Amino acid sequence: MNAPLPAAALEQQCVNAVRFLAVDAVQKANSGHPGLPLGAAPMAYTLWTRLMKFDPAQPHWFDRDRFVLSAGHGSALLYSLLHLTGYDLTMEQLQQFRQWKSKTPGHPERGVTPGVEVTTGPLGQGFANGVGMAMAEAHLAARFNKQGHTLIDHYTYALVSDGDLMEGVASEAASLAGHLKLGKLIYLYDDNNVTLSAGTDITFTEDRQARFDAYGWHTQMVDDGNDLAAIEKALRAARDETTRPSLILVRTHLGFGSPNKQDSFEAHGSPLGADEVKLTKRQLGWPEDQQFYVPDDVRARFAEVAKRGAQSAADWQQRYDAYKKQFPDLGIELDQLMKVDGGHLPAGWDVDVPTFDADPKGIATRVASGKVMNAIAARLPALVGGSADLDPSTYTALKNTGDFEPSGSDGLDQQGSNGGAGWSYAGRNLHFGVREHAMGAILNGIAAHGGLLPFGATFLIFSDYMRPSIRLAALMKLQVAYVFTHDSIALGEDGETHQPIEQLASLRAIPGLTVIRPADANETAAAWRVAVESRHGPVALALTRQAVPTLDRHQFAPADGLLRGAYVLADAANGKPDLILIASGSEVHLIVEAQQALLQQNVQARIVSMPSWELFDQQSQDYRDSVLPPEIVARLAVEMGSPQGWHKYVGTAGDVLGIDRYGASAPAEVLLREYGYTVENVCARAKALLRASALR
Ligand SMILES: Cc1ncc(C[n+]2csc(CCOP(=O)(O)OP(=O)(O)O)c2C)c(N)n1
Numbered sequence: 130m131n132a133p134l135p136a137a138a139l140e141q142q143c144v145n146a147v148r149f150l151a152v153d154a155v156q157k158a159n160s161g162h163p164g165l166p167l168g169a170a171p172m173a174y175t176l177w178t179r180l181m182k183f184d185p186a187q188p189h190w191f192d193r194d195r196f197v198l199s200a201g202h203g204s205a206l207l208y209s210l211l212h213l214t215g216y217d218l219t220m221e222q223l224q225q226f227r228q229w230k231s232k233t234p235g236h237p238e239r240g241v242t243p244g245v246e247v248t249t250g251p252l253g254q255g256f257a258n259g260v261g262m263a264m265a266e267a268h269l270a271a272r273f274n275k276q277g278h279t280l281i282d283h284y285t286y287a288l289v290s291d292g293d294l295m296e297g298v299a300s301e302a303a304s305l306a307g308h309l310k311l312g313k314l315i316y317l318y319d320d321n322n323v324t325l326s327a328g329t330d331i332t333f334t335e336d337r338q339a340r341f342d343a344y345g346w347h348t349q350m351v352d353d354g355n356d357l358a359a360i361e362k363a364l365r366a367a368r369d370e371t372t373r374p375s376l377i378l379v380r381t382h383l384g385f386g387s388p389n390k391q392d393s394f395e396a397h398g399s400p401l402g403a404d405e406v407k408l409t410k411r412q413l414g415w416p417e418d419q420q421f422y423v424p425d426d427v428r429a430r431f432a433e434v435a436k437r438g439a440q441s442a443a444d445w446q447q448r449y450d451a452y453k454k455q456f457p458d459l460g461i462e463l464d465q466l467m468k469v470d471g472g473h474l475p476a477g478w479d480v481d482v483p484t485f486d487a488d489p490k491g492i493a494t495r496v497a498s499g500k501v502m503n504a505i506a507a508r509l510p511a512l513v514g515g516s517a518d519l520d521p522s523t524y525t526a527l528k529n530t531g532d533f534e535p536s537g538s539d540g541l542d543q544q545g546s547n548g549g550a551g552w553s554y555a556g557r558n559l560h561f562g563v564r565e566h567a568m569g570a571i572l573n574g575i576a577a578h579g580g581l582l583p584f585g586a587t588f589l590i591f592s593d594y595m596r597p598s599i600r601l602a603a604l605m606k607l608q609v610a611y612v613f614t615h616d617s618i619a620l621g622e623d624g625e626t627h628q629p630i631e632q633l634a635s636l637r638a639i640p641g642l643t644v645i646r647p648a649d650a651n652e653t654a655a656a657w658r659v660a661v662e663s664r665h666g667p668v669a670l671a672l673t674r675q676a677v678p679t680l681d682r683h684q685f686a687p688a689d690g691l692l693r694g695a696y697v698l699a700d701a702a703n704g705k706p707d708l709i710l711i712a713s714g715s716e717v718h719l720i721v722e723a724q725q726a727l728l729q730q731n732v733q734a735r736i737v738s739m740p741s742w743e744l745f746d747q748q749s750q751d752y753r754d755s756v757l758p759p760e761i762v763a764r765l766a767v768e769m770g771s772p773q774g775w776h777k778y779v780g781t782a783g784d785v786l787g788i789d790r791y792g793a794s795a796p797a798e799v800l801l802r803e804y805g806y807t808v809e810n811v812c813a814r815a816k817a818l819l820r821a822s823a824l825r
Pocket residue numbers: 164165200202250251252253290291292293296319321323324325383397
């Protein structure tokens with residue numbers, strides 16, 4: 130046994146172990162990014178071993194500090210840390226980096242690797258996810274911590290890179306985080322002046338520190354990214370700063386230690402090469418002929434960290450038990466919240482879901498949605514969210530549940546506040562400002578944090594602005610609800626810039642996202658049920674601006690048919706349909722009228738409400754055939770949007786009344802007429818279909 134190393138030398142060994150596990154993994158895979166781990170290992174090591182609170186044996190411990198590797202291309206760094214600190218990530222897994230079905234995929238993936246909080250890789254997203262996590266922490270702390278019982282008390286850390294800071298989503302999120310004074314958000318910026326293809330000199334020369342100062346962040350600079358003491362000092366100062374998020378600009382070298390590649394973009398995204406790996410190891414005093422080498426004293430040092438983490442988690446459990454004794458009701462609520470994203474909804478959460486009376490005039494589905502949300506909010510304390518500056522239009526304010534704003538802002542202009550319960554982090558109404566993309570990514574962060582069911586709202590057209598985050602929500606299987614209103618050209622005078630055409634089709638193209646376009650108020654209530662009960666990913670509701678009739682459910686099939694994605698709203702009068710009319714949302718009312726008009730012309734039509742393709746596709750073949758019998762090939766789909774995809778349901782013999790050009794600025798009635806959304810045109814298209822099928 131060798132004599133123990135002096136502390137500083139041991140720490141250097143630990144940093145090198147982190148570095149070279151990553152470098153060896155990349156080299157073995159012959160694919161990956163060695164540059165970031167070599168440069169950023171010291172700051173990551175310092176954070177993970179000297180400050181962060183986590184228990185590798187319980188990756189989901191609720192009060193753990195959250196860590197986001199926003200620069201997800203540096204995944205090998207994270208895997209090294211997870212392995213060394215004792216998460217369930219074996220050396221074999223490190224050796225399987227980037228291989229089929231390994232737990233070490235190319236970029237970090239939530240749900241694949243224990244300890245990975247969010248999927249990162251698309252730059253900027255992780256930055257904004259962290260803001261969501263810090264908001265969730267601040268919110269839950271405000272709701273549950275009591276004098277002498279600080280139960281929710283963790284930091285959100287991230288490692289962010291040049292690419293992260295260049296992306297717009299990070300700017301949006303940084304601006305909001307500064308406004309919200311999220312003091313427990315601490316980011317280490319790997320300030321290495323090099324990106325994938327170039328030095329930052331040719332693209333990124335603003336004063337980053339001044340920029341973040343202007344956002345209201347607390348900023349510090351560490352000149353030497355290898356100086357563990359300086360990094361630790363800055364991290365501690367960041368923690369002492371309680372009313373501003375922190376950015377620590379750490380000057381590092383991409384590919385640190387590589388004699389021929391350091392500071393060059395060649396170190397960014399390709400293996401160094403076997404010879405260069407050896408040279409780098411030699412340069413940093415690491416055994417050059419060993420791969421995946423971890424000295425015993427390094428293992429022992431990391432084991433201490435794990436032990437400390439286990440102790441923190443055990444202490445927390447004791448404090449939680451004491452809390453539950455003293456505050457039994459809050460304890461039950463928190464117990465339930467901590468499990469809510471695992472599918473544990475409070476018993477009776479839905480008893481107040483309203484039923485809407487039949488009404489030919491009806492209400493807009495956005496209005497119905499607002500009523501449903503407000504009805505369920507009291508029994509669903511996990512529900513939080515807001516809009517990107519569109520509350521008066523999206524009807525998503527949760528009345529009298531407070532506004533999520535820093536307390537002490539009382540002197541400010543409180544227009545737009547939802548009133549009733551004041552401004553504090555305990556408020557359940559989140560105000561995102563006009564920042565759709567950050568809203569999407571923040572919702573992901575809140576959902577990934579756990580304990581809350583977040584929703585976000587904007588016009589359907591602007592879902593495009595948040596699409597990258599929606600995709601990641603689906604990829605991560607996060608439970609997020611999107612409320613997208615103004616869902617068709619029927620929004621009218623705002624014109625083609627605001628009228629969604631391809632948005633439904635493009636959202637439906639996202640695997641794992643459930644898109645629901647309810648036809649009336651009662652279908653909207655059922656749609657919210659799907660959103661709240663969803664376990665496998667996000668749900669997007671597409672809602673009307675204009676009033677739509679509330680169908681008489683004595684005359685038509687019950688609205689809970691929505692739960693199966695599509696259902697026969699009313700069959701042909703004689704039970705033997707000549708054709709099937711299918712529609713979603715507001716167009717359902719058009720086919721309801723068309724069915725009657727066709728009957729006058731001796732055409733027997735079945736009408737099908739099809740609010741959700743994804744839900745329908747999950748049904749049994751028998752059920753699907755019962756709604757769309759294969760022998761009835763004359764089928765007309767009616768939807769005010771791109772026809773793309775509808776042929777899956779109408780078949781090659783069917784037709785789609787869709788829109789494959791942009792909208793226009795005019796009153797809704799004019800647009801509906803001009804675009805052919807009239808009873809006459811639906812009937813004409815239906816009869817043309819029948820004629821064509823007779824000729825077959
Ligand atoms: C949204 C997005 N655009 C592009 C990429 C491809 N990409 C991966 S890393 C990178 C830039 C790397 O520069 P930096 O963030 O400074 O990381 P470093 O080179 O320091 O590792 C790019 C463009 C990406 N991952 N995400």
